[in-house]
Amino acid sequence: MNPVKLASLTTGQHGGGGLLVLCVLVPVAALLAIVLAGGRHGRAVTLAALPPGLLVAGLIATQVWKTGQAMVERVGGWAPPLGLMLRADGLSVLMLATTAILVAAVAFYAPRSFRVAAGGAETRASLVFWVMLMAIWASMNLVFVSSDLFNLYVALELIAFAAIPMVYLEGKKGTLLAGLRYLLYALMGSVLYLLGAALLYGRHGTMDITLLSGMAGMDWAVCLGVGLMTAGLMAKTALFPLHLWLPPAHAGATPAASALLSALVVKGSFFLVLRIWFDLLPPLTGTPGAQLVGALGAAAVLVGGVMAIRQDRLKLLIAYSTVAQIGYLFLIFPLAKGPAVATALSGGMFLAISHAFAKASMFMTAGLIAGAYGHDRIAGLRGVMRSMPVAGCAFLIAAFSLIGVPPTGGFAAKWRLISAAVESSQWGWAAVILCGGLLAGAYMFRAVSVFLTEAETPVADKPAGTRFREWLVLALACVSLWIGLFPEIPARLIEIGRPANGEVLP
Amino acid sequence: MNTTEWFGIAAALLIGLGLYGILTQPMLLRKIVSFNVLGSGVFLMFGVIARRGAAAGLTGDPVPHAFVITGIVVAFSASALAVTMALKLHEDTGESAFPEGEDATAPDNPDEDKA
Secondary structure (H helix, E strand, C coil), rough: CCCCHHHHHHHEEEEHHHHHHHHHHHHHHHHHHHHHHHCCCCCHHHHHHHHHHHHHHHHHHHHHHHHHEEEEHHHHHHCCCCCCCEEHHHHHHHHHHHHHHHHHHHHHHCCHHHCCCCCCCCCCHHHHHHHHHHHHHHHHHHHEEEEHHHHHHHHHHHHHHHHHHCCCCCCCCHHHHHHHHHHHHHHHHHHHHHHEEEEEEEEHHCEEHHHHHCCCEEEEEEHHHHHHHHHHHHHHHHCCCCCCHHHHHHCCCCCHHHHHHHHEEEEEEHHHHHHCCCCCCHCCCCCHHHHHHHHHHHHHHHHHHHHHHCCCCCHHHHHHHHHHHHHHHHHHHHCCCCHHHHHHHHHHHHHHHHHHHHHHHHHHHHHHHHHCCCEEEHHCCCCCCHHCCHHHHHHHHHHHHHHHCCCCHHHHHHHHHHHHHHHHHCHHHHHHHHHHHHHHHHHHHHHHHHHCCCCCCCCCCCCCCCCHHHHHHHHHHHHHHHHHHHHHHHHHHHHHHCCEEEEEEE | CCCCHHHHHHHHHHHHHHHHHHHHHEEHHHHHHHHHHHHHHHHHHHHHHHHHCCCCCCCCHHHHHHHHHHHHHHHHHHHHHHHHHHHHHHHHHHEEECCCCCCCCCCCCCCCCCC
């Protein structure tokens, strides 16, 4: 039992904790309203829910930022171990804000085929898309503010049930199979997670992360439980070698859905791994178990990069790039050792949010390009830069962020990861990060070099509404640039509400 | 060995069987059934934990029961979704298993975003 750490995890701001309930309730209310009103009003209800949702996320962020403390809410006044506690620290705030902005962007980007024309027949996709968009928003927010392992299990299942229908929304050939494979991986992952949580409950009689972090020692039941939970979450996050479901699912979905799945959904389960390894059992980072997780991450960086180079289709290339970027996220567990804990965590969070914006922008750009060209075979995408300069710029900025070119957010993240490798004297991981950057440069160059060549035949007219969406994707790409230009803001947020804050910093 | 420990061993066996089934069976329906076997093992494990954690005068800790009930609802919905998708797949393509030697094959036609 570490009283200092326990105190720093439980103390927090109690006023305004109702906002944490609201950040889940707003999208749920919108979801129910869409089901009642029908798909033809889906877009209107979603757009109406965006301002309150963004407002709640903004209020939580400003309050946490101003007070420098985590927000805490005991739902219904019941305290753990029986009651559920919601808690938003700096990490939660960053993810809540990222999610709110990306959901808003996806809602404005969503193609007209999901908007029902006045008097037209309602399509299944129009209902399902808006309902699932709100469901993903609600369940992601629930993951970010929950601090109870069982509540988190339910939130994870909700994410999976909301994300999987997005894969085969349009019923295109092959997408149903991709969705089924995704479902089976997700189910196996969540059962393993539940088994791990059961072992922790059996050992300590509570599911509350804060209480568990005060009690849990490194005995075999706890280690097995954490190992099972981590393995389950790896399947859901698509860490190599459990990544096989990701490329067909993410590449086959409609662009708005791909952006959401690749940028956000995989981060939900990753965030939970962070919570378990950094909050529940901090001595685990830097152990042989962490080295194994890191080795899988390194393999993901290299395999994902090589596979991305070999793809002929733009969306598959972007999907394999996600496999590689997920690998970086798992490098932080071996890196968070000794004096490098804070640097590694900060690098992981920077990568999570800058990848979220860059990848969302890139998938949506790929959707615009495919819409104008009628296909997404890389070899046939000549002249994109001339015919769609704004979208081309967005792709370029997002590519720079994924490669890690300064001054993008991707660079800020990799800089922190490499610093952590230096601080903890583990040079091998730094070499993996640099190799991954070279591979990313190679696969992005493949796409961009084709975009820059002159087209033999002029491109047909762009579909209506493309111009607005081109600026939208450029704005998203610029957010990932902004993260790199002003890293102080996320860097300060990440430290708010951390246990033993300041003690582990050099 | 007392009864609780036998149930613990049964739970471990069910979990092992279910995991083996999910990983090795190519047929979709068998994978779904395996998932349910695996889930049953985990729920039984919760029962064992409830029995072991029983306080004085009680036959079991009631909290794991609440977990199991929620877990059963989730597993039921998941199975329903999986079976529906498998049926739809069979209806569309006649397939009832994952194709051999597939992996990372994406849907054929690229995305036309009909704006």
